[in-house]
Each structure stands twice: as C-alpha cells, then as structure tokens.
Amino acid sequence: MSFNIEYIEKLVKLLEESSLSEIMLQDGEQVIEMRKPDGTVSACHSGGSLASSVQSTVLQAQQVQEESTEEKEAPKTSKTITSPMVGTFYSSSTPGGKPFVQVGDTVSTGQVVCIIEAMKLMNEIESEVSGKITKICIEDGQPVEYGQILMYVE
Amino acid sequence: MIKKLLIANRGEIALRIIRACRELGIQTVAIYSQADTDSLHVSLADEAYCVGPYQSEKSYLNIPAIISVALTTGADAIHPGYGFMSERADFVEICNDHNLTFIGPSVKSIREMGDKANARSTMKAHGVPITPGTDLLKDAESAMKFIKKHGYPVIIKATAGGGGKGMRIAHNDRELKEMFTICQTEAQNAFGNPDVYIEKFIENPRHIEIQVIADKYGKVRYFPERDCSIQRRHQKLLEESPSSVISGSIRKAMGEAAVKVVKAIHYEGVGTVEFLLDKNNKFYFMEMNTRLQVEHGVSEMVTGIDIVQEQIKIASGEKISFSQKDVILNGHAIECRINAEDTEKDFRPTPGEIEGYIIPGGFGVRVDSHAYTGYKIPPYYDSMIGKLICWGKTREDARRRMLRALEEYLILGVKTTIDFHKKILSHDKFIKGTFDTSFIEKYFSEAKAKK
Numbered sequence: 081m082s083f084n085i086e087y088i089e090k091l092v093k094l095l096e097e098s099s100l101s102e103i104m105l106q107d108g109e110q111v112i113e114m115r116k117p118d119g120t121v122s123a124c125h126s127g128g129s130l131a132s133s134v135q136s137t138v139l140q141a142q143q144v145q146e147e148s149t150e151e152k153e154a155p156k157t158s159k160t161i162t163s164p165m166v167g168t169f170y171s172s173s174t175p176g177g178k179p180f181v182q183v184g185d186t187v188s189t190g191q192v193v194c195i196i197e198a199m200k201l202m203n204e205i206e207s208e209v210s211g212k213i214t215k216i217c218i219e220d221g222q223p224v225e226y227g228q229i230l231m232y233v234e
Numbered sequence: 235m236i237k238k239l240l241i242a243n244r245g246e247i248a249l250r251i252i253r254a255c256r257e258l259g260i261q262t263v264a265i266y267s268q269a270d271t272d273s274l275h276v277s278l279a280d281e282a283y284c285v286g287p288y289q290s291e292k293s294y295l296n297i298p299a300i301i302s303v304a305l306t307t308g309a310d311a312i313h314p315g316y317g318f319m320s321e322r323a324d325f326v327e328i329c330n331d332h333n334l335t336f337i338g339p340s341v342k343s344i345r346e347m348g349d350k351a352n353a354r355s356t357m358k359a360h361g362v363p364i365t366p367g368t369d370l371l372k373d374a375e376s377a378m379k380f381i382k383k384h385g386y387p388v389i390i391k392a393t394a395g396g397g398g399k400g401m402r403i404a405h406n407d408r409e410l411k412e413m414f415t416i417c418q419t420e421a422q423n424a425f426g427n428p429d430v431y432i433e434k435f436i437e438n439p440r441h442i443e444i445q446v447i448a449d450k451y452g453k454v455r456y457f458p459e460r461d462c463s464i465q466r467r468h469q470k471l472l473e474e475s476p477s478s479v480i481s482g483s484i485r486k487a488m489g490e491a492a493v494k495v496v497k498a499i500h501y502e503g504v505g506t507v508e509f510l511l512d513k514n515n516k517f518y519f520m521e522m523n524t525r526l527q528v529e530h531g532v533s534e535m536v537t538g539i540d541i542v543q544e545q546i547k548i549a550s551g552e553k554i555s556f557s558q559k560d561v562i563l564n565g566h567a568i569e570c571r572i573n574a575e576d577t578e579k580d581f582r583p584t585p586g587e588i589e590g591y592i593i594p595g596g597f598g599v600r601v602d603s604h605a606y607t608g609y610k611i612p613p614y615y616d617s618m619i620g621k622l623i624c625w626g627k628t629r630e631d632a633r634r635r636m637l638r639a640l641e642e643y644l645i646l647g648v649k650t651t652i653d654f655h656k657k658i659l660s661h662d663k664f665i666k667g668t669f670d671t672s673f674i675e676k677y678f679s680e681a682k683a684k685k
Contacts, residue, residue, distance in 0.1 A: 166285050166302045198302040199332075223306045225284040226299065227268055 088112070098204055099180075099192060100173050105200065159209040161231040167198035169218045169230065179220075181231075185213050193231060196224060209233050236260055236311045236335060236550045240304045241279065243315030244294060246604045246620055247526075248275035251313050254542040263307045265300060267293030269612040274604040281307055288614045294318050297325060304334050311335035311549065317616075320525040321348060337549045339503045339524050346499060347522040351393040351431050357519040360498050362491045365510065365518040367433035374414040377432050381410070389435040390414055392421030392428075399424045403435055438670040439510035441465065442477055442517065444492040445533045447504045447544055449554045454496045456489035457533040458563040464658060466581065466674045471651070472658060473529040474568040475536050478629060478667025479515070488517055495522075504530070504545045528571070528621070531602055535567035535625045566632040567625045568659075570640065572603070573617040576649040585613035590646030594639035598625040598632075601643075611648060619650065629667065633659055654678075 095103050095114050104113045163169075171179040171194055181193045188210045195202045211233040218230055238261040241248045248264060252275060255262045264279030269288035276282045283303045286293035293299070295318060304312055312334050314320040323344045329336040338344075347353045354364050368380050370393060381388065390413050392400025400421035402413035414430070422428040445457035461477030462470045476485070492507040505524050509517040530541045539556065548554065575581040591607040603620025605611075611619065624639055626632030640656050661677060663669045 166283055166299045166306070168306055198298060199305060223283070225303075226286045226293075227284050 100195075100202060100204070102174070103202070158214065159211060159233045160229045161193060161205070161207050161209065161233060163196060163224045163226060163228045163230055164205070165196055165198060165203065166225050167196040167203070167223070169220065169222050169224045170195040170197060170202075171216070171218075171220045173202075181213055181216075183213050183216055187211065187213060187233065194218075205230070207231075207233070235552075236546060238263060238307065238309040238311070239337070239546070240265065240300070240307070240309040240312045240334075241275065241315065242294065242300050242312050242319050243317070244270055244273060244275060244604075244615065246602050246618065247315040247528075248273075249278065249604050250531075250542060250602055251315060252278050254540065254546060257540075258543060258546060260546070263303060263309050265294070265303055267614075269614055272610065274606060274609075283307070288612065290318070290614070297328060301328060301332055301334070305332065309334065311337055311546075313337040313546070314525070316525055316527055321523075323348070335549055337503070337546060339501055339505065343499060343501050344524050347505075347524050349393055350391060350395065350521060351429070353522055354519070356499060357495055360495050362495055362519050363517060365433045365436060365520070368431050370429045370431050371414075374411045377410060377414070380432060381407075384434045387435040387437070388432045390417045390430055390432050392417060392425060392430050394425035394427040394429070395421060400430070404432075436510050436512050436518065438672040439463075439512055440477070440479065440670050441470075441508065441520075442480065442488065442511050443506045443508045444488050445504070445506050445527075445530065445541070446492050446496050446501075447541065447548070447554060448496050448501050449548045450502055450551060451553055452497060452500075453554050454493045454501075455554055455556065455558050455561055456493050457537060457539075457561060459485055459488060460529055460532055462529065463669055463671045464664075464673055465671055466678075470529065470571065471674065472568065472570050472655065473532050474566065474629070474632070475532045476563060476566065479511070484515065484517070491519075503548060504541060528618075529569055531600065531621060531623050532567045532569045535600065535623055536563055536565055537561055538564065565625055565627045566629045567623055568632045568636050569621055569623045570636060570655040570659075571618055571651070572620045572622055572643070572645070572655075573651045574611050574619050574648045575617050575651055577651055577654040581651075583613070583617040584649045585611045585617075586648045587611075588619075588645060588647050590644055592642070592644040593620075594622070594642035596639075598635050599639050600624070605645070619645065619648075630665075633665065 091103060091114060101116045181187055187193060187207045189207060191207050192204045193207050194205050196205055213231055214234050215232040218224055239255050240263040241251045242265060252262045262279040264275050264282040265285045266273060266276045266282060267286055267288050268284060285299040286296050312329055319325045321344055323341045326336045326341045351370055357364050366384050371377055387403055387405045390402050400417050402417050404410040404413045417430050418428040421430060440463045442459050442461055444459055446454060448454040458476045459480050460473050460475045462473045464472040488509060504526050505522060506527050507522050508520045510520050511517050534541055574584045576584050587610045588605055588607060591605055593601045600623040601620055605619045622639055624632050624636040626635050637659050640652055643652055658664055
C-alpha cells in the first residue's frame with residue numbers, strides 16, 4: 081500500500097462521499113489522517129485495544145445470541161440486515177458518538193446503518209431493506225461474522 | 235509459544251490441527267463457509283467465525299476475511315492445513331505484513347520449490363539425482379538435441395504447473411510437436427505462465443516420498459519413506475510406510491539427499507520431497523511439497539512422532555524435539571483415504587447425508603475424520619470423509635488389520651471407497667508388494683470394478 085497521489089485522491093473522494101468525518105490509515109511508519117472541516121477530532125479505533133477487549137466481547141456476543149434466540153423467534157414478517165463481511169461492528173462513526181440508527185427509526189434501502197471495520201478500514205454498511213428497526217442485535221465494538229444478523233426491520 | 239491459532243481450512247485436517255493445539259494448550263479459532271455451519275471443526279474450536287458463502291474463493295480463499303478474523307480475535311498465528319492457502323506465497327506475505335505467524339515455510343522457499351524447473355536445478359546443484367531433462371524450452375525444435383541423446387518417451391511439463399495440468403506425454407516427434415503447444419496454452423490459461431520443459435518419462439515408476447522437518451536453527455530430520463504408488467489419475471488412494479521395496483541403504487540415501495537440499499535452501503517447517511523409483515531401483519527427484527500432507531499420519535504411526543505438534547512448536551521458534559537417531563522405524567502402517575465417491579460410476583463424488591456412521595476401533599486403528607451420523611457432506615469441496623490408518627508389526631499384519639477395520643467401518647447414506655479398498659488390499663500384487671503407479675489402471679479399470 082503506497083500513499084501516492086492517486087491513492088490519496090481516492091481517499092479524499094471516499095471521505096467526501098461518505099458520512100464519515102474522519103479516516104486514518106497507517107502503513108508501517110506512514111500515517112494519513114483526514115478529517116472533514118466540521119468533524120470532531122477523536123481517538124481512532126486502534127487494533128491494540130480491540131484485541132484485549134475481544135475476549136469479553138466474544139463472551140457477550142455469545143450471551144446476546146443465546147438471549148435473542150431464547151427470547152422469541154423473530155416475527156415472521158421481520159426482515160433482517162445481515163453482515164456482508166467479517167470484522168468489528170460499530171454503531172456510530174465515532175466512539176461514543178450518535179449512532180447511525182436506533183430501535184424505532186425508519187430506514188430506507190441504501191441508508192447507512194452501521195460501520196464494520198476490518199483491517200483498519202471502515203466499511204459503511206447499507207441497509208438492503210426498508211422499514212422500522214425493531215431490534216439491534218449487536219453491541220458497539222462486537223466482532224461479527226459473515227451472514228450474522230445485525231438488525232431486524234419491519 | 236503461540237497462544238492463539240487460526241485454522242484456515244476445513245474438514246478432517248482442521249480437526250487434526252485443533253487437536254494438536256488442544257494438546258499444546260493453544261487457543262483455536264476456526265473459520266467456515268455457510269455450507270460448513272454444522273461441521274465438526276466449527277463446534278470443536280474455541281471460537282468460530284463464518285467468513286463467507288459456500289464458494290471457496292469467497293470463504294476459505296478469502297484473504298481479507300481470514301486476516302480480519304485473525305486480527306479481530308487476536309490470533310497470533312495461522313495454520314493453512316493442506317490445499318487452499320498452504321502454498322500461496324502471496325498469503326504468506328500478507329501474514330508477515332500483519333505480524334501473523336504462518337505455520338509453514340518462508341515466501342522464498344514456497345516460490346523456489348513451487349517453480350518446478352527451478353526446484354530441479356536446485357536439486358541438481360546439490361547432487362540430488364533428477365530425471366534427465368532440459369531447461370525451459372521455446373519450442374519443440376529445441377527439444378531435439380535432448381531427444382537424440384535420451385530418446386522417447388518424454389513428458390512435457392509446465393514449470394508453474396501442478397495437479398496434472400500442463401503435462402503431456404509424447405512418444406514420437408509428431409506427438410511432441412502437437413503436445414508442446416497444447417501444454418504451453420494450458421499452462422498459460424491455468425497458471426498465467428506458458429514456460430515448459432521436458433523430462434525423460436519414467437514408465438510405471440513407484441512414487442516414494444520422504445517426510446522432512448526443519449527448525450529455524452538449521453536442524454533437519456527425515457522420516458522413513460512413504461510409498462504412494464496406489465493412485466488413480468494422479469490422485470493418491472492408499473499410502474504406506476515403509477515401502478515394500480526400499481532397503482535400509484536406499485532409505486538412508488534418499489533421506490540424506492532430502493536433508494541436504496532442505497538445509498541448503500534454509501527450509502523451515504514440514505515438507506515432503508517426492509521421488510520416482512524406476513525398475514532398476516534408481517530414484518529421481520520429482521518435486522517438493524512445501525506443506526503438511528494428507529498422509530502425514532502414516533509416518534506418525536511408524537515413528538510415534540506427532541508431526542503437527544512439532545510443526546507448530548517449530549513455527550513458535552522451538553528446536554526440533556528429537557534427533558535423527560530418535561526416528562526409529564517401528565512396524566508398518568497403511569492409510570486408506572475414505573472418499574464419498576461411487577467407484578462403479580467413474581468415482582463420481584456422492585455428497586449427501588450420512589445416515590449411519592460407525593468407525594472401526596481396536597489396537598492399531600486410527601481414524602481421522604470429521605464425519606458423524608447426520609452430517610451432510612457439502613458438494614462444494616473435496617470428497618474425502620476421512621482417513622483410516624492401521625498399524626501392524628509387519629506389513630502383512632497391517633494389511634490384515636486394515637481389512638478387518640474396513641469390515642467394521644459403516645457409512646450409510648452415501649457411496650464410499652471402502653469396498654474398493656478391500657479389493658485393493660486383497661489383490662495378489664498388493665499382497666506381494668509388487669506394484670507401481672499403473673496398478674489401479676491395470677487391475678481396476680471401470681469394467682473390472684463392476685464385477
């Protein structure tokens with residue numbers, strides 16, 4: 081990965097077109113940080129701290145999964161938003177920031193509902209369904225796998 | 235020592251690696267495609283992550299997904315098993331970039347031995363016998379000098395080739411001209427590299443291979459040979475150790491030749507050097523597999539050495555835990571690959587649900603299998619259900635024990651190669667040990683199999 085001008089132009093475009101306010105990339109000793117003018121400066125999600133919290137989040141994930149399957153079957157009319165990749169789920173674009181969506185919100189197809197981070201790249205996840213969010217199954221910072229149900233939508 | 239290992243594979247080998255990790259106190263992370271949700275390796279690992287849909291390229295060959303799981307779970311190493319990522323130099327580079335220990339050799343070793351023409355010249359430079367052959371050739375014409383000296387038949391091989399692709403045998407000038415361009419095209423399409431060379435074709439050889447293991451400190455050990463001559467269309471069906479035709483002195487010569495080269499190229503980890511043995515008991519280097527192999531268990535049974543544990547310990551930076559003197563050949567072992575295939579219909583794979591599954595047991599019987607009653611064999615991957623390995627004090631003991639174990643092995647709901655193996659083990663040539671790589675073709679052609 082080399083930080084040449086074309087690559088940087090791509091990153092600028094990515095930042096401009098998304099609702100992200102900040103992107104940080106590190107390759108060895110090279111670091112690029114980009115921030116939108118009105119974005120707040122905040123700590124980046126670093127790989128190191130994630131690793132140490134994974135144990136507890138994995139356990140939490142298992143509990144949450146068990147709870148959600150024990151509680152009830154998903155209502156038959158429920159649509160789902162599933163993860164298209166492996167990574168870490170973030171409900172907002174900055175830590176502690178306003179979540180993209182909450183239970184009760186109406187979402188439309190193509191609307192960004194969360195971020196999944198993989199290998200230090202933030203991927204915006206767009207909903208493929210529209211309706212009202214009835215349940216968000218994953219906690220902020222939790223690892224997710226391919227095909228995992230993120231949210232229920234009615 | 236490695237603390238958490240991600241297994242980038244599936245099926246019986248994923249199970250094998252998980253078992254070794256358990257014994258070493260290493261945490262395990264499994265990856266799986268949606269088609270493998272109910273696979274045994276998924277439930278036996280400490281953590282498991284779905285990495286994609288059923289297609290291999292989107293799951294088991296999906297590098298970003300695999301690396302993402304490793305980083306998210308805090309794994310410090312990745313074991314590729316065999317097949318899939320095991321000989322992908324690019325994958326090793328990416329692991330290195332992310333500070334993930336790859337359980338296998340270096341990028342350099344994989345590339346060196348992966349290029350067949352290169353591997354041959356390396357062997358030659360170190361005095362290891364190779365089949366007479368040429369360097370890379372531009373056209374059939376430039377092969378003529380070699381043909382004049384060594385005659386026909388010859389085999390044209392793609393230097394980047396594998397799995398039987400880009401390989402053709404020529405018996406005369408006309409065939410040579412035709413096959414030459416066919417090989418080049420096939421090689422270009424399959425491997426992106428049209429370079430070919432030719433070798434003297436050894437008719438009906440035996441396939442003898444030497445398992446090697448090398449640590450980071452230059453120490454190398456070799457195991458007694460494995461005879462893998464029982465093959466069907468270049469796919470191994472049955473393997474045994476030792477070979478019924480290798481004397482102690484040839485064993486030593488082959489072993490020391492393999493060690494010499496492994497040391498010279500600074501190879502680290504486990505690997506197998508494959509030789510062809512001709513009718514005059516002369517051996518020639520064929521190729522080197524820079525990974526753990528399916529049949530590694532056969533060597534474990536005759537030496538008592540846990541090859542996968544050693545492999546993981548070596549990758550962690552430990553020294554090999556035994557000397558060459560400690561590698562003592564004890565008895566004889568045979569392995570039968572149990573595949574979900576219909577042997578009466580050209581070995582067509584038969585995926586489906588295993589309705590009844592009972593494995594054999596008893597003294598000297600080992601089963602490495604990920605199957606269970608109710609398991610649905612997916613149609614997207616290889617057809618191997620498991621490996622049955624039997625040990626005996628002598629070759630005949632091992633053969634009888636294998637027959638006994640095959641009688642007990644019950645797999646209902648899918649067709650398997652169990653009955654076919656019984657036929658192989660009962661064949662006169664097998665009992666006498668007088669067979670070569672033409673064995674299956676000669677005595678088990680499709681018409682005969684229906685009897």
